[in-house]
Amino acid sequence: MTETAAWWSLLAAPALLLAGAVLAVAGDALLAARAAGRPATVRTALRPLLEVPRLLAAQPRRLPAADRLLWRLGVVTVPVAAVLSALVIPFGGTAVADLPVGVVWFNAMEVLTWAGLWLAGWGPNAAFSLIGGYRFVAQGLAYELPLMFALLSAATAAESLRVGDIAQAQHGLWFAVWMPLAFAVYLAGVLAFSFLGPFRYPAGEDVAAGVLGETSGVDRLLLEAGRWLWLTSGAAMAVPLFLGGGAGPGLPGWAWSTLKTLAVLAVLVWVLRRMPVVRADRYVEFAWVVLVPLTLVQVLVPALVVLGR
């Protein structure tokens, strides 16, 4: 049974999430250096972190007739939603808040990114930024339903919406093993809601970084941090949903949780550098014509297994 952690976990969970995000950024920088033929050293790995003081000190950009309230709100929403989503993820045997509807909570926080990014695109009153915001909504309509069905298959197999129960229900056989399709769709969803790699379409190079384009200074830092925090949170959630949570031989639960999360994160970071950008209008057809029926069948499998139990 997953237990609720002490009050200080409320500070520890965001710190852990941030540490994971920093590792992901460093890993991404190393892979980029290797791809470019530069030496992959510690300096290369830490280089992206220099952006943090630079962005903190940068002069904010002012735009005519920007809706500053909505813009600020949208920019703040993305990292805040990522941190809130991590509250239900068990770390070993403890979660900050093991809600009885944890899976739905995670999903709701992830959908909050839709609102955040649309607002971040709308706020600056600039064309490319607006296009970026709309692109994320289009992408959201494509990835959301398959992702929901992937979450549902894990919840159905465990007969619970509590994330701790789902991790417990996989004693011996991970859901990733007998529901590989749901696992793959979930991982694709993680890349999509952190708008990285093949799903960086809302912040695409073709629209001058789209939704990120007009942000500067702290705003830019928050949005960039938001995407990597979301990637880490998604990777961490994959562990209780599909990889058996903190269960494993020899090591304590928290160590297994960390190891598995880092493994998923490494796979995601590797994948996001190896895939081209997918246009939302192409992905939406693939998602609705191929992925939705497949994931529906995938939900049917655990439903039948549970009925026959």
Next chain:
Amino acid sequence: MESVLLAVLGVLALAGGVLVFRCDSMARATFALLLSLCCVGGVVALLGLPYLGVVTVLMMIMEMVVMAVFMVAYMMNPAGLMPMSMLHNRRGSLAVGAGVFAALVIAVFLVPWPARRGGPPPDTTVQVGRALMGGQMLTMIVLGFVLLATMVGATVLATRRGRYDRFGDALDRRTPRDPVGGGVGR
């Protein structure tokens, strides 16, 4: 503690509802409505139905983001650069609003509320599921079909191109002629 939170959420929901009509910008109006609906979701969760509360928040965020797209597309002054009013038929709506409010308040005092028998179940989510998939199964299935038919019908009415445009008059074209290629190679 809970009643304080309930009161705060209730007041915030009302304030959001008022803001919808005070904002010039469609984006602001939409997100004021979202604030209001999220507070309603919080109220539902506080009343002991966490599943319905969180699902309300989830669905309303998606819905309001999609609605923002349509509001901006169809309203005459989406960015709120000029003052505009969302109020129409002021006297009529005032009369209807006041009438409904008065009726509801009177109903609150007139209805013989039943006394509570037994305690609340430990997991209300299971109870909601049983109600929807048990006693109300027929209602939910009919509702589902009605919604689906409405969506398909609205899409068919809204699209100019039909299957004859895509597959030819005799419907004998192998690959459809579409203005934009899709993602599965058609």
